[in-house]
Amino acid sequence: MRVLVTRPQPGACETGVRLAALGFEPVVVPLTEIxxxxxxxxxxxxxxxxxxxxxxxxxxxxxxxxxxxxxxxxxxxxxxxxxxxxxxxxxxxxxxxxxxxxxxxxxxxxxxxxxxxxxxxxxxxxxxxxxxxxxxxxxxxxxxxxxLPLEPSDAALAAALGDRPVGGVLVYSANGARQLCRLIERPVIGTKLADATFYCLSARIADALDRVGPDRKKIAAQPAEEPLLALLNVHIGL
The missing domain is CATH 3.40.50.10090 (Rossmann fold)
Incomplete structure (x- = not known):
């Protein structure tokens, strides 16, 4: 399954490595920068x-x-x-x-x-x-x-996402969630995420995804990456 990583660098690439080790295909598109x-x-x-x-x-x-x-x-x-x-x-x-x-x-x-x-x-x-x-x-x-927020161009998004859909999205912050909500309105990314599940670090972050229905949001047991990836694994295994 392809998983979109939205956190800023250098953490985004670190998460991508961890996802690949778990058998997922990471798609790294940071929506904020440090x-x-x-x-x-x-x-x-x-x-x-x-x-x-x-x-x-x-x-x-x-x-x-x-x-x-x-x-x-x-x-x-x-x-x-x-x-x-x-x-x-x-x-x-x-x-x-x-x-x-x-x-x-x-x-x-x-x-x-x-x-x-x-x-x-x-x-x-x-x-x-x-x-x-x-x-x-x-x-x-x-x-x-x-x-700071990042606003990737349609060309950059198309290059990162490719032609195949994304099955999961990891959301690490409320700022990233708000950026994601704005980007979902753009066809270049919205169509790729049409059936995606959003895995959020906390309930507050999930709430910031106000353009995503509650049935498509999952919340980690604790606000850390290990529980977030464990949630992804468990959900995919069901």
Whole structure:
């Protein structure tokens, strides 16, 4: 089965490799792109570090890593934890799963008020900082990257999709879902996705696919790629 991957690079190609290993035919068409920001870090007190994505690590500067050296790091998931470790950070927790879990785990270790530095993207929900502040912590945000929409041309879409239909679509973000809804209106892609099932990282992302019927949307058990690919496997096997 052909599976459309809509996440930004370099994650899109990484997902494509994983899909091919599982026996699927990946079709990589990123609908958003990650761009680095010139983030700086001061000499503020740091009790703990929270990292919301691997992209936050990929685009952080050496000066940021130097300032965070030796500080306990809470990563949202194992892939983010692996990226933080590779950058030389001291990861003590990588099993939160989402922003709410990240806030709970930090509060379980540190009494308020703790000074928490958050490495994150500019485009995000404010759940983590809101939960941490509500718990009495002091939060400093360091935005290391931005997420921008992509508008592939009809020619680029036709070249990527070819002549055969796509059976599944992996949707990783609400921004990507909204981009996808706009693209579905274009015949060059809409006809290829006419019978596709959309596999979403979360219910919020599925809700953003407002041009897709509920019977064509599946939601991962947890907001991570492993459960998403497991869902794809299980659904195809039924």
């Amino acid at each position: 761009v680095p920001l010139a983030a700086a870090i001061g000499a503020d007190v740091i009790d703990a570090v929270a990292v919301t994505s691997a992209n936050a690590i990929r685009h952080a500067s050496p000066a940021i890593f130097a300032a965070l050296g030796g500080k306990p790091v809470f990563a949202v998931g194992k892939r983010t934890g692996a990226a933080a470790r590779e950058a030389g950070l001291d990861v003590i927790d990588e099993d939160a799963g989402d922003a709410e879990g990240l806030a709970r785990r930090i509060s379980a270790v540190f009494s308020a008020p703790a000074y928490v530095t958050v490495l994150c993207g500019r485009v995000r929900r404010d759940i983590l900082e809101t939960r941490l502040r509500a718990a009495g912590h002091r939060v400093r945000l360091i935005e290391t990257y931005d997420t």
